[in-house]
Amino acid sequence: MFVLVGVTGGIAAYKTVHLVRALVLDGHEVHVIPTEDALRFVGRPTWEAISRHPVTTSVHDDVAQVRHVALGQQADLIVVAPATANFLAKFAAGLADDLLGTSLLATTAPVVVAPAMHTEMWRHPATTQNVEVLRARGVHVIGPDSGALTGGDVGPGRMSEPDAIHAYVAGLLAGEDPEGTRAKSLDGVRVLVTAGGTREPIDPVRYIGNRSSGKQGIAVATAAADRGAEVTVVLAHVDSDVLREASAHRSITLERAGTAAELGDAVARLAPSADVIVMAAAVADYRVEDASETKISKDSTDGALHLTLVETADVLAATTAARRTGQTIVGFAAETEPDPDIRIERARRKRERKGVDILALNEVGWTKGFESTDNTLSLIGADGAVLATVSGTKRETAEALWDAVLAVRGT
Ligand SMILES: Cc1cc2nc3c(=O)[nH]c(=O)nc-3n(C[C@H](O)[C@H](O)[C@H](O)COP(=O)(O)O)c2cc1C
Structure with missing residues (x-):
């Protein structure tokens, strides 16, 4: 196959040397087209030696060969790695002021x-x-990953690893549709998801609740349904737009649960027939010991209302204790701890305590995690390893979670 590798001006250009080498070793004819800026990061001799072909950047080199369109016309695939912000803007606008730009348009x-x-x-x-x-x-578009960046900061923006880009490109060259493969990746799998926040009654009109909107749980459920799973959602309180989204999906069955106890009962009933269980709901840890049968009035409280809160049953621990062979269980942990190392350590301990296969650690705070469309999840695996840290829309983090579940299940 005839593969073009575009390289633009980012530090990650050095990693693309590995990608080019892997494609050459696969037996492809690989031509590298760097931008002028890319050559400041990795020089022409490296690209020529590794690809075994001459390398030019400009439309004015080698004019007799009409290279400015010939390369693009011959290509079976073009991969641009790294793709800078500048390059993405130029490509989106259709600019063709260098060999990479003309090749992409041709x-x-x-x-x-x-x-x-x-x-x-x-x-x-x-x-x-x-x-x-x-x-x-x-x-x-592959990546970017979340991780350490050149300036020492951490976050989304790191180029996907060359091996991952190579695998993606190899799949495309073999005629696979990576998005299509993903679309069927949970075909026939029975999935149970809990979503939203439970409400523990104080009296018939008041409750103790939490700020969960249900967005992340429903994103997990719809992502699974879009990949072909049969999904049941045990739905505690969620925002109305989230409820609309969940109700609209053909492959999602909804079961409502108000309190932690109701949610626990529904999960105990539904879990035995699920292959994968994702407990994304924010379940109350405490309930009012003696909820009043009638509305508590100020006349009866003499300036202060004293409530005794008792612990609720641990739904996640009960689910893992009753787990049947072949079941994969994912728990969620919301942490406000600002130190990432302490946060991860706590999540590791919680994963072990609860006996889940993956613990999705969600950093929350006054302005983080709840109600927003974006989220950051760290996925902790069986041996305490951080399988992935992903930031993005709640749908994007849900997709990463399903990729991790499939990896753990070995499917
Ligand atoms: C040390 C250094 C590292 C850079 N890394 C990146 C990067 O990772 N991503 C990016 O979009 N721009 C990065 N830039 C800025 C680009 O090099 C700059 O926008 C350039 O015009 C890109 O040109 P090109 O897209 O034509 O290759 C970096 C600049 C320097 C000096």
Whole structure:
């Protein structure tokens, strides 16, 4: 196959050497097209030696070969790694002021881009819109991952690992549709998800609740349903737009549960027939010991109302204790601890205590985690390893969670 590797001006260009080598070793004819800026990071001799072909950046080199369109026309696939914010903007606008730009406009082959940049640049509305434009045109976008960035900061923006890009590209060259593969990845799998926040009554009109909107749980459920799973959601209190989304999905069955006890009963009933259980609901740890049968009035409380709160049953621990062979169980932990190391350590201990296969650690706070459309999840696996740390929309973090579940199940 004839593969073009575009390289743009980011630090991650050095990792692309590994990608080019892997593609050459696969037996492909690989031509590297760097931008002028990319050559400041990794020089022409490296690209020529590793690809075994001459390397140019400009449309004015080798004019007799009409290279500015010939490469794109011959290509079976073009992958651009790293893809800078500047490159994504140029590609979205259709600019063709260098060999990479003209080749991309001259091709009808699949195009893969692997963005790499600082988190602020990745989250900038200009970049977000450019990526949306490219996706809408059928461009495959892989990554970016979340992790340590060049400036020492941590967040989404790190280029996907060369092995992951190589695997994605190899799949496309073999005729696979990575999105299509994902779409069927939970075919026939029975999934149980809990979502929303429980409410513990004080009296017939008042309750103790929490700030969970149910968005993350429903994103997990819809992502599973879109991948072909049969999904049942035990739904505690959720925002009305979240309820609309969940009700609209053909492959999702809803069961309502108000209190922690009701949620626990529903899960105990439904869990035996589930292959994967994801407990994303925010379940109350305490309930009022003696909820009043009638509305408590100020006349009866003499300036203060004293409530005794008792612990509720631990639904997650009960579910793992009753687990049957072949079942995969995912728990969620919301932590306000600001220190990431302490947060992860606590999550590791909680994963072990609860006996879940994956614990999804959710950093929350006054302005983080709840009600927002975005989230950051760290996924802790069986040996305490951080399987992935993902930031993005709740749908994106849900997709990462399902990728991790499939990896753990070995499917
Ligand atoms: C040390 C250094 C690292 C850089 N890393 C990135 C990066 O990872 N992503 C990015 O979008 N821009 C990065 N830039 C900025 C780009 O190099 C700059 O926008 C350039 O114009 C990109 O050109 P190109 O897209 O034509 O290759 C970096 C600049 C420097 C000096």
